[in-house]
Amino acid sequence: MNPYMLQSSSEQEDEDPSDCRTSGQLNSPGYKRLITIHAGKPKGALKDALQPAAEKVRRLSLSEQELEKAATTNGTDVVRFTQKNILRVYPKGTRITSSNYKPMVGWMHGAQMIAFNMQGYGKLLWLMHGMFKANGGCGYVKKPDLLMKKGINSEVFDPKKKLLVQKRLKVKVYLGDGWRLDFSHTHFDAYSPPDFYTKIYIVGAAADSTRKKTRIIEDNWSPVWNEEFTFPLTLPELALLRIEVREYDMSEKDDFGGQTCLPVSELRQGIRSVHLHDKKGEKLKNVKLLMGFELL
Template identity: 60%
Template sequence: MSSYKVLGLFSRSFSLDSATIPTDVQEVLKEYAENGHVGAEKLQRFLVEVQGEAQATKSDAEHFIDLQLRESKLLPKLHSQGLSLDAFLHYLLNPLLNAPYNRVVHHDMTKPLSHYYIYTGHNSYLTGNQLSSDCSEKPIISALLRGVRVIELDLWPDSNEENIHVLHGRTLTAPVELLKCIEAIKDHAFVASEFPVVITLEDHLTPSLQSLAAKIITRTLGSILYFPEETESFKEFPSPQSLKRRIIISTKPPKEYLSGKSQKVSESTYEKDATQEEPWGDDLPSYSKQIDSHTKDPPSTVPPEPDYEESDLDSGTEVPEHEHPTYKQLIMIHAGKPRGGALKDALAVGGEEVKRVSLSEPQLEKLAKEYPLELIRFTKRNILRIYPYGLRLNSSNYNPLVAWSHGAQMVALNMQGYGRPLWLVQGFFRANGGCGYVKKPEYLLANDEIFDPRQKQPVKVTLKVTVCMGIGWLERFGKKYFDSFSPPDFYLRIGIAGVEADTIMKETKIMEDEWIPKWNEQFEFPLTVPEMALLRIEVHEHDMSGKDDFGGQTCLPVAELKTGFRSVPLHDKKGDELSGVRLLVRFQFI
């Protein structure tokens, strides 16, 4: 038995031998191994015939062998022999050399923004629940580093109407300065992706504070802020490609030429402004009154003043127009919400300028049942943003697939929480190199017809998944993490999240007392809408008490899966990768 450490990939060494090799892999080795090794020519054949990489060359195979041997710290003289049997298995389990999906941007990024699903956060500044957690720039940074491209900020006056707070209005959340949030966005916007970041503003400001917000935003972001020329109107949104490394603003345009005197943002003003997102909508009238009994204004905790000269930010200071555009001029994507009446009216389309409309989770469900074709027609040119139900006080989330299936581009989830809906979002945006923009399927964009999600669709393809084995739990967690007295009993829950006809979950058998379980089980998933399907995998450790332990999870976009044997890294409940913990899975499309 050989044992070695794969540098940069496995936190600790682990051992494999012929007894560990899954049955399917053993069959492959019979075909492609010679004298106990897989050489460059045989590896090339394997890449073409099993892995579906038709363009693979002998040079590619030699390169993979070289990389695997170097990372395995094996002697260079072994290079001519190729990979030994366990080295070949380590190669298959290497997620950098044998990833399950394409890790580079490969979608056409030259179409209008409305043609893409965009990785979107809700109340991006909250550190926890929706009622009493702190507001901070830190969750914004975390979201951007994960690839989120739409950041939401709620803007409120402080108690003196002299400064701008970011907080969840009329709750007990402690505020953070707008300046800190904008600085965080500037510093971290393009670490994970070069494609544009959208800041959606829920604006509860007086006209003078809107002017202050414009100055803070323009002075902080400088040249990376994109805003349209005064004469520019959008019959079609610009493309992600044309907006690379730019930040854009989306909010409701302020009413024209409001009185210059300060107008206090009162409860009555707020409730009448149906184009802004209410903290609770109609969901919590009694709780809203309870909050009001504690505070008539937003929380009174006042952060330090912005670090600007007083003369610079005086709301009465005259600033040259070319230097500081007005608040209205900063808005590239004009936003709104349904104003009472029929929800259907918000989805009216015509020759007017494109726009963004926000709907709550219950509003979407109602429209999806009653007017699905109108939803899809609207999202061909316009942007639809969905936000969570007001009763999700603990920052839980909803199933995003209903919104995606009807063409909604900005499906906003609470990134500070975790759970299965957030796992779906994280998996969905692993597509297209993880850049935060995923091209919508053509059936949702076609001009000649409107896709009807109510009609039963035929099976287009069947995904065959063979779960071979898993590794890494012992090295990652230690001997007593799952059970103090024996090795763990792992099993998988595996299935599809997608349109209703495709959604299903199945389970493997329980592998008792195995740190390196070999399931060797096959599953078939017929798919009617493979473009919208996500492969869900969860690992659990069976416990006789009935409370099984969590062993990792992942979601993978089916449309991006590479065929063949692939290394599938697992993640924790928050979506962070569990270093060294992975599965060997074979994917085939029938």
């Protein structure tokens, strides 16, 4: 099964496919067999539940803890299962504050449905927004070919295997502007202009995940950094570039100044104007960064 699919964690399990009580609905057993994928939860040993069935497609649901366990002990079994079947991952029931888990674990193992709590906000939800900016933001992202391939001896991609660097991403942060139009003049500092800096994150394979940050530009609504960073990538197909601007505060927590998350595979090379978003993912009207991207 090739796509990733974006889905809210409020989705309920599939209703009985044999229930055709809706007025005017066609009751065709052949048609139902064609479109129905039965859902289920693991019964017995997790390794057994991940074994693909010979002649049918299944949809298996795992909690985030079950996925983490499977990724630790049976990672390649998960990848092999998702090549022909659908895997849905959902948040653990104790997340009563609508927090979320790391979606990259599921994506690295080919899970097509990463159920999220969409009613809150935070850095993990920003990653979800970033992943699904790809493909025109339609909500469908094709899985990388490496998660669908099999080797000569039917071996599949091993998320734990150490890989060679495939690409190098150069990111240059030139300058930023627009805060004085979207924020009050006392929002960041009551008596002086803000002290902005930019943080750059790569989120993806463990070997690729890292962060850098620019220096702090003091007392300036339109900071100019002109700083360049290079990120070696072993799995550029699954890497996300997360950008966050903060305002330095000596005595309290640094203030939030905007963020965005972008799929590395769809970065347009060259000098680009990058719009920033608020904590809920809504685009700020005027705040943007001037940045340069180069994938070598």
